[in-house]
Amino acid sequence: MATLQINGQTMDIGEIDPSTPLLWVLRDELGLVGTKYGCGIAQCGACTVHMNGAPVRSCQIPVGNLTDQNITTIEGLAAADGSLTPVQEAWVEIDVPQCGYCQAGQIMSATALLENNQNPSDADIDAAMSGNICRCATYSRIRQAIKNAAAKMNGTAFYDAAQTGERA
Amino acid sequence: MKLTKNDNLSPELPNFFQELTASPKIKIPDVSRRQFFKISTIAGGGLALGLAMGTSPKAKAQAGAAETSSLSPYVQIQPNGRINIFSKNPECGQGIKTGLPLIIAEELDCAWNDVDVVQADIDGSRYGAQFAGGSLSTPMNWMAMRQAGATARAMILAAAAQQLNIPVSELTTSDTKVLHATSGREWGYGDFAELAATMPIPDAASLTLKTQDQFKLLGRRFTGVDNMDIVTGKPLFGADTRMEGLKYATYTKSPQIGGRALSFNEDHIKSMSGIVDAFIIDEFGSPKVFNPGGGDMFSGVAIVADSTWAAIKAKRELEIEWDLSDAEQASWDDLVNRAYALKDQDGEPLMTTTFGPDGPSTVAASKGDAEAVLQNAATVVSSFYEYPYVSHAQLEPETCTALYQNGNCEIWAPAQIPQSGETGSAVLLGIPAEEAADRVVLNQTRIGGGFGRKLANDYVFEVVAIARRMEGTPILLQWTREDDMSGDYFRPGGFHSYTAGLDAVGNLTAWQDHFITSTGNDQSPMTSADLNPNVFPKDVIDNVKLTQTMFHNAIPTGPMRAPASNAFAFSFQSFMHELAIASGKSHVDFLLDTLGEPRLANPENPQSMHTGRAANVISEVARISGLDQESGEPGRAKGLSFYFCHSGYVAQVADVTVSANKEVKVHKVWAVGDFGFIHNLSGAENQMEGGIIDGISQLFNSKITFVNGVIQQQNFHQYPLLRLPQAPELEVAFLEPEEFSPSGGGEPSMPPVLAAVTNAIYNATGERIRKMPLFELGYKLV
Numbered sequence: 001m002a003t004l005q006i007n008g009q010t011m012d013i014g015e016i017d018p019s020t021p022l023l024w025v026l027r028d029e030l031g032l033v034g035t036k037y038g039c040g041i042a043q044c045g046a047c048t049v050h051m052n053g054a055p056v057r058s059c060q061i062p063v064g065n066l067t068d069q070n071i072t073t074i075e076g077l078a079a080a081d082g083s084l085t086p087v088q089e090a091w092v093e094i095d096v097p098q099c100g101y102c103q104a105g106q107i108m109s110a111t112a113l114l115e116n117n118q119n120p121s122d123a124d125i126d127a128a129m130s131g132n133i134c135r136c137a138t139y140s141r142i143r144q145a146i147k148n149a150a151a152k153m154n155g156t157a158f159y160d161a162a163q164t165g166e167r168a
Numbered sequence: 169m170k171l172t173k174n175d176n177l178s179p180e181l182p183n184f185f186q187e188l189t190a191s192p193k194i195k196i197p198d199v200s201r202r203q204f205f206k207i208s209t210i211a212g213g214g215l216a217l218g219l220a221m222g223t224s225p226k227a228k229a230q231a232g233a234a235e236t237s238s239l240s241p242y243v244q245i246q247p248n249g250r251i252n253i254f255s256k257n258p259e260c261g262q263g264i265k266t267g268l269p270l271i272i273a274e275e276l277d278c279a280w281n282d283v284d285v286v287q288a289d290i291d292g293s294r295y296g297a298q299f300a301g302g303s304l305s306t307p308m309n310w311m312a313m314r315q316a317g318a319t320a321r322a323m324i325l326a327a328a329a330q331q332l333n334i335p336v337s338e339l340t341t342s343d344t345k346v347l348h349a350t351s352g353r354e355w356g357y358g359d360f361a362e363l364a365a366t367m368p369i370p371d372a373a374s375l376t377l378k379t380q381d382q383f384k385l386l387g388r389r390f391t392g393v394d395n396m397d398i399v400t401g402k403p404l405f406g407a408d409t410r411m412e413g414l415k416y417a418t419y420t421k422s423p424q425i426g427g428r429a430l431s432f433n434e435d436h437i438k439s440m441s442g443i444v445d446a447f448i449i450d451e452f453g454s455p456k457v458f459n460p461g462g463g464d465m466f467s468g469v470a471i472v473a474d475s476t477w478a479a480i481k482a483k484r485e486l487e488i489e490w491d492l493s494d495a496e497q498a499s500w501d502d503l504v505n506r507a508y509a510l511k512d513q514d515g516e517p518l519m520t521t522t523f524g525p526d527g528p529s530t531v532a533a534s535k536g537d538a539e540a541v542l543q544n545a546a547t548v549v550s551s552f553y554e555y556p557y558v559s560h561a562q563l564e565p566e567t568c569t570a571l572y573q574n575g576n577c578e579i580w581a582p583a584q585i586p587q588s589g590e591t592g593s594a595v596l597l598g599i600p601a602e603e604a605a606d607r608v609v610l611n612q613t614r615i616g617g618g619f620g621r622k623l624a625n626d627y628v629f630e631v632v633a634i635a636r637r638m639e640g641t642p643i644l645l646q647w648t649r650e651d652d653m654s655g656d657y658f659r660p661g662g663f664h665s666y667t668a669g670l671d672a673v674g675n676l677t678a679w680q681d682h683f684i685t686s687t688g689n690d691q692s693p694m695t696s697a698d699l700n701p702n703v704f705p706k707d708v709i710d711n712v713k714l715t716q717t718m719f720h721n722a723i724p725t726g727p728m729r730a731p732a733s734n735a736f737a738f739s740f741q742s743f744m745h746e747l748a749i750a751s752g753k754s755h756v757d758f759l760l761d762t763l764g765e766p767r768l769a770n771p772e773n774p775q776s777m778h779t780g781r782a783a784n785v786i787s788e789v790a791r792i793s794g795l796d797q798e799s800g801e802p803g804r805a806k807g808l809s810f811y812f813c814h815s816g817y818v819a820q821v822a823d824v825t826v827s828a829n830k831e832v833k834v835h836k837v838w839a840v841g842d843f844g845f846i847h848n849l850s851g852a853e854n855q856m857e858g859g860i861i862d863g864i865s866q867l868f869n870s871k872i873t874f875v876n877g878v879i880q881q882q883n884f885h886q887y888p889l890l891r892l893p894q895a896p897e898l899e900v901a902f903l904e905p906e907e908f909s910p911s912g913g914g915e916p917s918m919p920p921v922l923a924a925v926t927n928a929i930y931n932a933t934g935e936r937i938r939k940m941p942l943f944e945l946g947y948k949l950v
Contacts (some may be wrong), residue, residue: 017441017477024477030415032400033408036616038563038650040480043884046563074401074909088399095391098858099261100405101397101564101616107399126893132886135563135617136261137861138854139895 006030006067006088007076018064023047026073027065034074034104038133045132048105049073055112056132074104077111086152087111090145106132110146118153120146172887173848200434217466237361239292240369242272242313243320249358251278251344253494254288256295256304258584259394262914264305264927266393268313270848274385275317275378278344278357281882283394290586290610291593299585300615301623303814303912306847307319310910318375320364324357327364345780361403369657380845389850395613402616406582407567407646414569415444417645418479419630420486421468421655425723427490428467437471437486442478444641446471449633452596456496456688458624458657458695458726459911461588463596465629466655472638474844476646480600483648488950496877498686500557500661506719507663507684511552515682516719520701520894527784533701536711538669545669549750553739553940557661557872560651560728564616566627566647570635572597576607577635581628589625593632611876619862620727624657653887654879657726659874660686660697664739674751676762678711688722696731704740704812704878707776708762723874729817729862737919738926738940739866746925746936755808755927756790759783784903785819785840786810793838794820804826804835807928809920816916817842822896822924826932831950832942834896841900841917844908852913856900859917865890867922868942868949875946894949 004025006009014028026032026049035058038046044059050072077085085094086109092094097103104167114122122127125146134142136156236252237245244252253272259265295307321341328334328346332355340347345354353652357364379388395482397404422428429448437446438881453464469488489710520533524882542548569580570593579595581588589612592603615622631645647655663684671677684700692698706712728734748758766780786808790796795806804825811818823835837860846852869888875879881887926937930948938947 017481018477019481020477024475027407028475028477031410032401033403033405033586036405036563037407037476037565037646039651039884041883041885045865063750078400083395084399091399092391092395095389095395095854097261097392097395097398098263098854099563099615099617100392100394101562103398104401111359129892131891133563133863133889133891135561135619135889137858137865137890139861139890139892140898141854143895145447156203 002063004063004071005069006032006071013063016063018062019024020063021051022058022061022063022066022071026058032075033072036101038102038106043133044102045105045109048108050054050108050112053115055109055113075097077107082161085111086116086149087145089152090149094141094145094148096138096141096145098138102132102134106134106142110149111141114146114150114153118150120150171886202757215366218286218461236571239320239365240316241288241436242316242471243276244365245358245361247285247358247359249282249344249361250331251276251283251357252286253283254286256288256298256309258298258300258582258586258612258615258618259287260300260582260584260622262298262300262305262912263392263848266390267306267848267851268309269383270390271310271313272317273322274383275314276321277341278563280385280390282344286760287612290590290612292587298587299623300618301584301620303816303915306910307815315372315375315376318377319370319372322375323364323367324360326367326370327838328355331360331363363669372666376628387845388846390848391850398861405564405616406569406580407564407611407644409569409580409613409644411642414642414644415474416476416479417470417472417631417634418483418648419468419470419634419645419651420483420488421466421651422488422490422492422494422495422653423879424490424495425879426466426495426877427492428494429469430489430491432469432486432488437482440482440485442474443482444472444474445483445638447637449630449637452629452633455626456722456724458724460585460623461591461595462595463592463629463705465596465626465633468630470634470637472634472643476644477489479646480648481638496721496723496874498723498877499875500873501875503661503686503719503721504554507554508684510684510717511665511908515684516574518683518699518701518714518716533706534713535706536678538678538680538711538713541711542667542669542680545677546668546672547670547674547750549670549746549795550665550667551743551746551938553664553666553742555661555735555738556870556940557723557725557874558659558728558870559656559872559881560619560621560659560868561653561884561887561889562617562619562621565652566622568628568631569642569644570631571642572632572635572638573640575599577609577632579610579628579632581610581625582613583610583619583625583628584615584618585625586610586612589628592625592629596629596632597636598778611645614643619729620731623655624726648882650882653881653883656872657695657724659728659734660694660725662697662735664685664736666743668738668747669745670751674753674758676705676747676758676828677710679709680713682715682717684717684719686723686725687718688720689812690718690720693718694722694725695798696727697725698732699736700732702770702773702776703736704777705762708764708779716800723877729859730813732918733811733915733919736885737811738922739938741920741923742758742926742937743806745923745930747826754796754810756795759786759810775815776796776913777817781817781842781905781908782810782812785842788901788903789819789821789838789840792840793823795821799823799824800811803932805928805931807924807926807931809923809927811916813919815843815911816913818856818916820920820921820924822921822928822933824925824928826929830947832868832929832947833950834864834894836897836899837924839901839917840903841913842903842905843913843916844910845904845906846902847910852902853900855913856917859914860921861890863918863921864925864949866894867925867940868947870921871941871944890949901907
């Protein structure tokens with residue numbers, strides 16, 4: 001009987017084909033459907049989760065290789081009381097999502113970036129986010145949301161009316 | 169095909185939209201219709217998770233909460249006083265689930281924080297046409313949503329007057345409250361909910377709608393109502409549907425489009441771990457033809473398994489024998505060669521259908537005498553343009569869930585025309601049309617990107633066919649990305665051979681376009697492969713000759729964001745720039761001179777371009793971008809483009825640098841749009857921002873090719889999309905002339921940018937680009 005460490009909990013996944021990618025274990029066995037399937041070949045980033053804090057493409061990781069790894073999914077970011085992380089807050093406030101399908105993966109990549117670097121340059125953002133496709137092309141808002149999340153984490157958060165409030 | 173003229177709709181819309189909205193079954197929403205039943209579950213999210221097999225809408229309604237007071241199909245008041253507003257249309261990223269309820273909330277005069285938005289059931293009798301396409305959701309529903317809000321407000325006021333025994337003339341509303349100025353008292357809407365639900369429905373003519381200066385909500389920025397669920401990974405999308413006993417399926421069709429499955433390695437597939445069943449389904453209908461409500465689907469092999477992975481793993485080991493006798497044979501390179509051979513020839517006259525008092529008549533679309541004017545023109549310019557097939561590549565591959573039981577079918581689908589999904593499923597299942605409403609129920613999920621792909625319901629019909637075979641077992645069909653990219657209803661490729669004439673002072677006097685496209689039936693072009701006979705600049709110049717050649721090629725095609733315009737704008741507006749240069753005028757002056765005096769370009773068609781609105785967006789984008797200023801840097805320049813479609817006017821300027829080795833950096837794009845009044849600024853900006861980058865991505869990298877009927881691209885490594893580091897800075901502004909009601913921004917935002925970039929590349933390098941995508945010409949977007 002196999003178990004996984006997911007979002008701080010030990011989860012039982014029963015007898016499972018060890019070649020099954022983590023993506024499908026999350027979605028079909030554990031009901032954690034926030035992680036999305038987009039391409040199956042690590043091109044789009046929709047399936048991004050954290051393994052020991054680092055962003056990985058869950059469509060490429062056979063579950064048989066996952067003993068003793070700590071996995072975090074989009075469902076595991078917010079606190080138990082439901083309060084959002086600065087990245088999630090910024091995503092909502094700046095109204096990043098259009099269709100929203102890629103955004104779990106985008107948020108996981110952005111969260112991993114900011115955990116290591118709370119003052120990312122544009123080049124840092126480029127490097128951290130280039131593996132995540134947004135077909136609706138919300139890229140300029142993603143970039144701004146990462147900067148706003150960094151400001152929140154640094155205690156320099158601001159309310160920019162031009163982005164979130166009234167008309168100029 | 170019966171086509172009923174509908175003045176509310178833009179002329180460039182594909183016929184199926186016209187038919188859809190003209191269908192007697194789909195009426196314009198009528199908010200005066202009484203709700204006879206207490207309706208609907210109020211569970212959060214759009215998904216009816218684990219719903220028991222109660223397929224009739226009435227059964228579902230009766231199973232729902234009974235404490236909620238329903239004022240109309242759009243407005244309920246919850247026992248705690250919060251307001252449920254029902255959003256009728258599918259949400260695919262265009263922001264309509266926020267946009268339409270905002271309009272209702274405005275006229276209902278409630279605080280947005282007091283509103284819970286609920287995805288409406290699919291029910292044409294209550295909601296009229298429910299679809300996401302053509303940038304039509306806002307213009308088609310603008311007045312109806314305002315009336316829905318005003319109706320509910322009037323009923324609340326009437327109930328308050330009766331319950332309080334105060335004349336209604338002394339009562340007003342604000343922020344979900346009824347106010348009595350004389351006494352200074354106030355009450356929540358919830359205090360009158362039960363009585364309000366029994367009030368007579370006021371006549372629409374008796375309603376007083378707000379004036380624009382009275383709007384408290386509309387015109388501001390509002391964030392998406394599903395944002396919280398999206399950023400926390402809640403189940404929202406098609407493949408997130410879960411229920412007891414769910415099995416997972418794949419479906420594999422012929423790589424050569426239109427092949428029929430004869431046999432497969434059934435014993436091996438069924439012996440694989442986790443496989444429940446595997447079987448052939450025969451072709452139904454004419455699936456090469458785009459037809460959202462026909463039930464049409466290709467033949468293939470279904471695999472049903474305990475998990476998606478087991479189904480995918482088995483799919484990879486499928487060995488299928490195909491009957492290819494009716495399969496497609498076309499090759500893109502062959503079409504290209506044949507098209508270029510016709511470069512200097514005319515085609516058959518392009519015909520157009522007009523609606524007169526004696527019914528429709530078909531006449532040539534040309535006007536004036538372009539040939540004679542060209543012979544006397546001071547300057548004649550000819551160019552040949554090519555653009556490829558492209559795939560929608562929405563990030564959510566097609567997926568749908570269905571349960572078939574006791575002759576009834578319940579479906580959970582991310583569909584852009586869900587009503588046609590129901591209709592077509594009934595056709596496929598052999599359910600008589602008059603029983604379809606009770607026996608086929610489709611539940612809307614959020615759509616993980618549509619761009620027109622999910623206007624087709626082929627993936628819905630496939631899972632319905634699988635579910636019928638697996639009666640009693642709910643089936644989730646998951647297409648792989650490879651299924652999606654090779655199984656699209658593609659944006660068709662095509663060719664334009666242009667010749668235009670300028671007079672001695674550089675004014676455009678004649679326009680000739682030989683359009684080369686594809687046909688499946690040898691009579692009319694494939695869907696979205698037709699040239700609108702009234703396309704710009706026909707309405708603004710006197711001599712236009714339009715001809716057409718059709719090659720037989722039935723590779724499936726369908727609408728993609730800004731159908732037809734998404735391809736035509738590149739060639740039209742690049743060629744207009746060529747003409748501007750030949751005229752000696754500035755690009756802006758040439759466009760403004762061609763547009764002429766402010767007027768409706770075709771006075772007989774209220775949906776035709778208003779030349780004044782067109783001129784205004786062009787002038788404004790030139791101003792804010794500093795278009796006339798030289799960059800002073802080698803290889804760096806700006807380019808302009810303009811397009812009108814779907815009732816929207818958009819002008820865009822791109823600032824690019826082209827390096828010696830053809831690396832292109834798009835530094836910034838300025839966009840000015842006129843969609844009439846903008847009711848959610850954040851939504852409109854999002855559509856413009858996304859449209860610009862979508863267009864740049866297609867321009868550089870998007871091309872689908874086919875060889876002997878087999879699509880050559882399978883996944884994103886062969887069909888790259890623009891990524892964050894390549895995205896330019898964006899500056900978006902809107903002109904909002906007060907006399908024009910809102911139109912939609914999802915589609916008109918995209919077409920102009922392609923030519924803005926290629927015109928900028930010309931201005932930077934002198935190289936004219938007449939073919940997409942640019943990677944084939946050695947350019948690379950950086």
